[in-house]
Amino acid sequence: MATKTAVSKILQISKDCLFPIFCLGCDKEGEWVCADCFGKIDLRGVFYCPVCYRPNGNGACCAVCQPQSCLDRAVAIAVYQEENLVGKLIKALKYNYAEEIIAVFAKMIDGFLIHQLGVLSEIDLIVPVPLHRRRFAERGFNQARLLADILGQKIGRPVVDLLKRDRYTLQQAKLSREERQLNVHHAFVNSDFRANAVLLVDDVFTTGATMQECARVLKSSGVKRVIGFSVARG
Numbered sequence: 001m002a003t004k005t006a007v008s009k010i011l012q013i014s015k016d017c018l019f020p021i022f023c024l025g026c027d028k029e030g031e032w033v034c035a036d037c038f039g040k041i042d043l044r045g046v047f048y049c050p051v052c053y054r055p056n057g058n059g060a061c062c063a064v065c066q067p068q069s070c071l072d073r074a075v076a077i078a079v080y081q082e083e084n085l086v087g088k089l090i091k092a093l094k095y096n097y098a099e100e101i102i103a104v105f106a107k108m109i110d111g112f113l114i115h116q117l118g119v120l121s122e123i124d125l126i127v128p129v130p131l132h133r134r135r136f137a138e139r140g141f142n143q144a145r146l147l148a149d150i151l152g153q154k155i156g157r158p159v160v161d162l163l164k165r166d167r168y169t170l171q172q173a174k175l176s177r178e179e180r181q182l183n184v185h186h187a188f189v190n191s192d193f194r195a196n197a198v199l200l201v202d203d204v205f206t207t208g209a210t211m212q213e214c215a216r217v218l219k220s221s222g223v224k225r226v227i228g229f230s231v232a233r234g
């Protein structure tokens with residue numbers, strides 16, 4: 001046992017020497033995000049209407065936008081910009097998966113829930129936005145699933161992969177070209193499942209097109225309310 005610990009220590013030291021990590025915020029060596037930079041991330045939450053971006057207290061879709069939205073609410077932890085620290089973290093997670101980056105997101109989720117646990121109280125099931133099979137094969141993981149698992153542990157709700165991306169499962173012929181590109185890549189995989197309020201999880205919400213499409217599929221399968229959750233919102 002002692003030998004094993006010694007070996008893993010040596011391996012960790014070698015890894016640190018061969019692949020040193022620099023803070024994505026300030027370039028200081030040692031961590032993906034140093035304590036100083038982490039302390040500067042605003043974790044109080046981003047609550048905008050999913051359609052028109054009007055700010056409000058819980059991310060609810062405003063009445064006039066409801067006909068255009070399958071998402072009842074959109075909740076995010078922090079503001080997304082390609083070049084801000086959160087944007088760099090999301091990019092780092094996608095392109096070089098590291099458990100340490102997931103740990104930073106877990107800390108962000110903790111910080112957010114301290115302020116905003118109440119906004120997730122209605123949830124009874126957590127569903128990650130699915131990754132296309134080819135992407136999954138390239139990357140080896142679905143970052144939305146990893147985030148959904150962290151949330152599930154923290155708020156004590158089950159996580160189920162109810163959706164998949166598959167271009168051949170829906171009737172493409174009935175859709176326009178744009179709808180086909182946007183819409184047909186998702187399908188419901190478990191029609192026996194019943195849930196009132198689903199938390200749909202992704203890493204980032206930019207145009208909202210993917211989340212809206214997933215929400216549409218969930219609702220057409222009997223889910224009553226869909227709340228989008230992303231670490232960051234553009």
Ligand SMILES: [Zn+2]
Pocket residue numbers: 023024025026027028033034035036037038
């Ligand atoms: Zn830093």
Ligand SMILES: [Zn+2]
Pocket residue numbers: 049050051052053054061062064065
């Ligand atoms: Zn609106």
